[in-house]
Amino acid sequence: MHDDTEEAPDCSPPGETPADQIPGVLRAFGRQLKRFRLRAGLDRPAFGALVGYAPKTIAAFEQGRRVPPPAFIDLADEVLDAGGVLGELKEEVAQAQYPVFFRDAAKLEADAVEVQVYANQAVPGLLQTEEYARAVFGMGRPLMDEETIERQVMARLARQSVFARKPAPLLGFVLDESVLRRPFGGGSTLRGQLEHLLLVGQYRNVEIQVLPLEREDNAAVDGPFTVLHCENGDQIGYLEAQGRSTIVTDRTEIRGIVCRYGIIRAQALTPSESLAFIVKSLGEM
Known part of the structure; x- marks a missing residue:
């Protein structure tokens, strides 16, 4: 078996997490x-051949520098006879695949029984097509490298x-009309996005509303926001801007946000x- 115990130097290839930013769960x-790999007597090339990943990718998973996809975790647990230990961390x-500022909100969103979103800058992430999401991430500044963009798109x-x-x-979802007019990624990408909105808008549990630009009143003039309704009846607000986020749990403040959504x-x-x-x-495109 090859000696692969040496850790990689403290510099991360594009698309991988810098060593000082690795979440604890990825290290664990x-x-x-x-x-489990060493217990099975497998070096990285041999294990990689069994699960379909390159040795350098296996190294990145082991060092916490890259987020392993769920399918890999399931397969690794089976191949290494880990007894569900790896799967429990899935x-x-x-x-961990989400930006630090969004991780708490992602968990709340995944468990919510109701999600209400007002958007006036871009189509909300839950409604984005792959092409539209890639365009949004691609125009961010400072510029992201291609691997980072791809990772963010897959997470979205x-x-x-x-x-x-x-x-x-x-x-x-309440979308400001400007969101439907802004051609992120070009006309073809926008057309595909609008067609996707029509498709998702047919789902029985989804309501998409448009706030026309000609409306004189806008109760959400302060900007976009999300309201998450939990199974236990709690309501949580989520605000995001410029790479920073705020989770709102104060009852008085969240009551105002919920009221604002009702008006909008x-x-x-x-x-x-x-x-x-x-x-x-x-038809106007």
């Missing part, structure tokens, strides 16, 4: 993965598993009117 998972590992798409949850959560819904077009508006927008 990596240590467990390496322990949910926590999945959270992974959030959309909420649509397949049973029982299905209620998902409401009343100011917007109805769901059926909104889908017709999107169809009309597509």
Whole structure:
């Protein structure tokens, strides 16, 4: 067996997490993965051949520098006869794929029984197509390298598993008309995004509403926000701007945010009117 016990130097290839920013759960998972691999008498090339990953990728998983996908964790647990130990960390590992500022919100979103979103800058992440998401991440400054963009896109798409949850959560979105007009990624990408909105808008548990630019009133003029309704009845607000986020739990403050969402819904077009508006927008492209 090759000697692969030496850790990589403290410099990370593009798309991998710098050593001083590695979440504890990734370090813990990596240590467990390496322990089970060595117990099985496998070096990285041999183990990689069994699970379909390059030795350098296995090293990145073991050192916590890259987030292993759920399918890899399941396969590794089986191949290494880990008895479910690796699989038990799968949910926590999945959270590590998100930016630090969003991890708590991602967990709350995944467990919420109802999600209400107001967006006036871009299509909300839960509704984004892969091409649209890639365009959004690609135009950020400072610029991200391609591997980082790809990782962020996959993480964003992974959030959309909420649509397949049973029982299905209620998902409401109010989109400022400007969101539908802004051609992130170009006309073709925007067209695909609008078509996706029409598709998702047909789901029974989803309501998409458009707030036209011609409306004189906008109760959410202060910016975008999300309201998460928990199974125990708690309501939580989530605010995000410029790479920073705030989770709001104060009852008085969250009551104001919930009230604001109710007003903005009343100011917007109805769901059926909104889908017709999107169809009309597509016809004007």
